[in-house]
Amino acid sequence: MTNHWIDLKNADVVLIMGANPAENHPVSFRWVSEARARGANVIHVDPRFTRTSAQADLFAPLRCGSDIAFLGGMLHYILEGEHIHQDYVLHYTNASHLVADGFAFDPAEGLFSGYDPETNRYDSDAWAMALDEDGVIRKDPTLQHPRCVYQEVRRHFARYDITTVAGATGTPPEILQAVYEAFVQGSVGPGRAGTILYAMGWTQHTVGAQNIRAMSMIQMLLGNMGLAGGGINALRGESNVQGSTDHGLLFHVLPGYLKTPQVDQQTIADYNERWTPTTVEPRSANWWRNTPKYMTSYLKSMFGDAATPENDFAYDWLPKLDSEESYAWQTIFDEMYEGRLQGLFAWGQNPANSSAHASRVRDALGRLDWLVTVNPFSTETAEFWRGPGVDPSAVATEVFALPAAVAFEKEGSVTNSGRWAQWRYEAVPPPGDACADLDIMNALFESVRALYVAEGGAAAEPILHLKWDYFDGRAPAAERIAKEINGYFTGDVRVAGVDYREGDLVPDFTALQDDGTTSSGNWLYCGSFPAPDPITGNRMRRRTREASGIGLNSEWAWAWPLNRRILYNRAGVDLRGQPFDPARPVIQWDGTAWVGDTPDGGQPPLVDRDGHPNDAACLPFIMHPDGVAGLFGKDYLRDGPLPEHYEPVESPLADNPMGHRQRANPVAHVSPAESGNPVAAPGDPAFPVICTTYRVGEHWQSGAMTRPKAWLNELHPDLFVELDPMLAAHHDIVSGDRVRVQSARGALKAIAIVTRRLKPLTVMGATVHQVGLPIHYGWLAPGAPAVRLAAVNLLTPNVGDPNTRIPEFKAFLVAIAKVEEDGS
Amino acid sequence: MSHGGRATLFDASRCIACRSCQVACKQWNGLGAESPTPENRGGYEHPHDLSATQWLLIHFREGERADGSLFWHFCRSSCRHCVDAPCRQKARDKRAVVVDEETGAVLFTEHSRDEDFAAILRACPYHIPRRGPGGALFKCTMCVDRLHRGEQPACDKACPTGANVHGPRDEILALARERLSALRLRYPNAAALDLHETRLILLLADRESRYKTGVER
Numbered sequence A: 001m002t003n004h005w006i007d008l009k010n011a012d013v014v015l016i017m018g019a020n021p022a023e024n025h026p027v028s029f030r031w032v033s034e035a036r037a038r039g040a041n042v043i044h045v046d047p048r049f050t051r052t053s054a055q056a057d058l059f060a061p062l063r064c065g066s067d068i069a070f071l072g073g074m075l076h077y078i079l080e081g082e083h084i085h086q087d088y089v090l091h092y093t094n095a096s097h098l099v100a101d102g103f104a105f106d107p108a109e110g111l112f113s114g115y116d117p118e119t120n121r122y123d124s125d126a127w128a129m130a131l132d133e134d135g136v137i138r139k140d141p142t143l144q145h146p147r148c149v150y151q152e153v154r155r156h157f158a159r160y161d162i163t164t165v166a167g168a169t170g171t172p173p174e175i176l177q178a179v180y181e182a183f184v185q186g187s188v189g190p191g192r193a194g195t196i197l198y199a200m201g202w203t204q205h206t207v208g209a210q211n212i213r214a215m216s217m218i219q220m221l222l223g224n225m226g227l228a229g230g231g232i233n234a235l236r237g238e239s240n241v242q243g244s245t246d247h248g249l250l251f252h253v254l255p256g257y258l259k260t261p262q263v264d265q266q267t268i269a270d271y272n273e274r275w276t277p278t279t280v281e282p283r284s285a286n287w288w289r290n291t292p293k294y295m296t297s298y299l300k301s302m303f304g305d306a307a308t309p310e311n312d313f314a315y316d317w318l319p320k321l322d323s324e325e326s327y328a329w330q331t332i333f334d335e336m337y338e339g340r341l342q343g344l345f346a347w348g349q350n351p352a353n354s355s356a357h358a359s360r361v362r363d364a365l366g367r368l369d370w371l372v373t374v375n376p377f378s379t380e381t382a383e384f385w386r387g388p389g390v391d392p393s394a395v396a397t398e399v400f401a402l403p404a405a406v407a408f409e410k411e412g413s414v415t416n417s418g419r420w421a422q423w424r425y426e427a428v429p430p431p432g433d434a435c436a437d438l439d440i441m442n443a444l445f446e447s448v449r450a451l452y453v454a455e456g457g458a459a460a461e462p463i464l465h466l467k468w469d470y471f472d473g474r475a476p477a478a479e480r481i482a483k484e485i486n487g488y489f490t491g492d493v494r495v496a497g498v499d500y501r502e503g504d505l506v507p508d509f510t511a512l513q514d515d516g517t518t519s520s521g522n523w524l525y526c527g528s529f530p531a532p533d534p535i536t537g538n539r540m541r542r543r544t545r546e547a548s549g550i551g552l553n554s555e556w557a558w559a560w561p562l563n564r565r566i567l568y569n570r571a572g573v574d575l576r577g578q579p580f581d582p583a584r585p586v587i588q589w590d591g592t593a594w595v596g597d598t599p600d601g602g603q604p605p606l607v608d609r610d611g612h613p614n615d616a617a618c619l620p621f622i623m624h625p626d627g628v629a630g631l632f633g634k635d636y637l638r639d640g641p642l643p644e645h646y647e648p649v650e651s652p653l654a655d656n657p658m659g660h661r662q663r664a665n666p667v668a669h670v671s672p673a674e675s676g677n678p679v680a681a682p683g684d685p686a687f688p689v690i691c692t693t694y695r696v697g698e699h700w701q702s703g704a705m706t707r708p709k710a711w712l713n714e715l716h717p718d719l720f721v722e723l724d725p726m727l728a729a730h731h732d733i734v735s736g737d738r739v740r741v742q743s744a745r746g747a748l749k750a751i752a753i754v755t756r757r758l759k760p761l762t763v764m765g766a767t768v769h770q771v772g773l774p775i776h777y778g779w780l781a782p783g784a785p786a787v788r789l790a791a792v793n794l795l796t797p798n799v800g801d802p803n804t805r806i807p808e809f810k811a812f813l814v815a816i817a818k819v820e821e822d823g824s
Numbered sequence B: 001m002s003h004g005g006r007a008t009l010f011d012a013s014r015c016i017a018c019r020s021c022q023v024a025c026k027q028w029n030g031l032g033a034e035s036p037t038p039e040n041r042g043g044y045e046h047p048h049d050l051s052a053t054q055w056l057l058i059h060f061r062e063g064e065r066a067d068g069s070l071f072w073h074f075c076r077s078s079c080r081h082c083v084d085a086p087c088r089q090k091a092r093d094k095r096a097v098v099v100d101e102e103t104g105a106v107l108f109t110e111h112s113r114d115e116d117f118a119a120i121l122r123a124c125p126y127h128i129p130r131r132g133p134g135g136a137l138f139k140c141t142m143c144v145d146r147l148h149r150g151e152q153p154a155c156d157k158a159c160p161t162g163a164n165v166h167g168p169r170d171e172i173l174a175l176a177r178e179r180l181s182a183l184r185l186r187y188p189n190a191a192a193l194d195l196h197e198t199r200l201i202l203l204l205a206d207r208e209s210r211y212k213t214g215v216e217r
């Protein structure tokens, strides 16, 4: 989230799309309800009328996977109606920047320039900006130049008129119009702000990242970023998934979103050269220019005294990615399926249920030598070798199941969607043999290191020299690690007039150095634990409630970066530093300093009191090298500098409704069919129905933690499929019947819920039906007949977004049939 | 007593049917699951009815209005703690149904075992009492045990949205009126049910017939 949960109450219009927060983030509705009580409009756009729609003022149905068409229509409405926030767009986005001649979009082919059909990749250099002789981006502040970003964006979305959009989405035109009007009306004008809540309904598509990009463009054009009640708000699906992402969960980034080194970056100098952006744009802070400081400090936290200037701070000891190679989840299981992986730790994960095309994943698990699962309960992954249709004697994988503590049984921090790191204590000790994850990790690491000490081995140095002094019992390990993440001075240093001694905690990341005199396990969290006292030094423990009036709660816990509660807040003020919304100021320039939230940089406003440009000022989007938000972006996404509607890999349409030849995303990741990845052909008559998957509030993730709990399980006891009355009548199905659902990958049985909350839609002149099933089930439910409790991912396709590699769980094709009494 | 004691407001306009209240009720009162092999019968509303171990149930009702718009309304079914409780009037042995003086909670005791269950159920305007295996009658207790210790009822504590609000009856009546007038601006059919007769006030945002209240009238 650029904003945070409580801030939702400040919105004047709440667009919920690609999310179902009433069911999946119920506490958020406390704040949505507050916004409504103040008069905010709540709009829900979803294939299905859910418990969120039940609370919305306006509901718009759409076809699964048509979000870019829907949002493209909103961009069209905003641009053609000139509903933009003029000052914001001109000064805080790259609307005025000129695009170089290499960029083009071919509306007949449906491709951007730079596409290589041999490799199915784009060369993003084709999307560069036009530079003057000093290397500065050329600009046209009148926004009239045909190659300025504003005009490029207008031209691109000119094709997304209401009729075309309605044909693609199936949303009735009058509802499209109503949504566009309501969102724009709630966003534009003094004192207004519109927010967007999204979740996996946007990400889990082969155009997932572009879905979010389209909405980001809307928020920039309407000037909704940096304001209370505005922003782009991703509702994260697990209590600490934000924290784990911040700390390097994904393969392409280290903690703090530092890029993972690649093989062609053999020295730290190579690395810094490759990943430290430079700019000649005037007044751009270009914050990532600090990359070398953060990387060196990270290496110091990893290897301590063994990281020296002489050995490149042990940069050699970090693993390097083979350039262009992906280590994404899909790749891991593709490799496993091909027999190229020996072992797997499934730690707090249940891939036998939660992965796309789960039957192939279960096959892949059977090709491992060993598998370790770490979980509070047994899972379908731990027991895959005796799952339905599996002969245990035919599985050679050795499985170790380690019992783990649940959240209340361990100490540590949890970072919520709003970037608040909140410290939790151990309420009760874990039962039996269960351990906190940290203790399991320590026991493993100690044993592994002992083996290396005794026997040596390939690349032993990183293991032998890892700084690992958190478990000596002098303080709780979680606290010691939190301090390491914050970072220490590793030498005596004078920073900004203050003397620090070796061993002092670093006050915040502006003090980090690139010469090895500081450490920090994650620069973004530097400042979370700036003093040694375990209570007062740990700012994540703070529990002082609201003082700002707009719910910032700046003294409650701690938020990255620098306790900033609303990101890009310097875009929420005018050129003089006065808030666009004076009633709900986030920050404000008082003539000498900013007051309110931690500003995105302490420099003065762009113009002074007399309206003269301020040379000491800096542009508000400090993480971008050019200082402004990118409506058009060369370096962001692999599948184009602008969003374009493409069909899901599996969809009933043989043609792209935008009228071009490119049906699906040309660079989408599609795992090879010959490696057990069947995909239905476009419009395949064998699979005429669109299917989507989702969650219910009563269960959690793959269900491993909620199905064993009888109170929760009885609320939603069985896998169900929701379908519309017309489709149901066609198949002679009534609620409560058992239905067989089949995709190109597998089949399962589910209980029918026939409901008007799903409606047949008219798409490109034809009627399409959509069905949906929740993800939480598997055969390990107490007392349940195994045959009914199938995992919905037996159906889903192993295809994914080219940027994130998240699978397309949200739109694929199935066939349905009633199961007759004899079970056939 | 009508102005003393406690009351709960169930504000359907804020209910998201998360059923935290339903689970919290079972958890606090030590009530088990209804069945070791629960089944989905083709909907969201589970378990299927109130019982001696199910004292609170969130009902779901969906439909389409004449203008084609959809609704999906959620309503709470549990004892309303009637101010002048018909179940109590019906009881032959006054020890079977008692009223907690401090809160106004209507409570069934073990003496209810000897009552005519059918008659008491008929007397209850909201179809609430259920008979346990030992013969005694059961229903929501308003969490009097928690109230006497200065704590809020489990359903109120668990509610994430402010749909269940518990407090002194005067304050709850005032809140109900205040929310009703605000709601009417958006929902002309909004109504507060049985404001004066009960201690569980249902505030509905739409026509009562579009809700499943557990009692069809």
Ligand code: SF4
Pocket (backbone or CB within 6 Å): B078, B079, B080, B081, B082, B085, B086, B087, B088, B106, B123, B124, B125, B126, B127, B128, B129, B139
């Ligand atoms: S709702 Fe029914 S059981 Fe509860 S007090 Fe009223 S009459 Fe008695």
Ligand code: SF4
Pocket (backbone or CB within 6 Å): B014, B015, B016, B017, B018, B019, B020, B021, B022, B058, B076, B155, B158, B159, B160, B161, B162, B163, B164
């Ligand atoms: S806890 Fe609150 S929101 Fe959830 S079902 Fe109960 S009353 Fe409704």
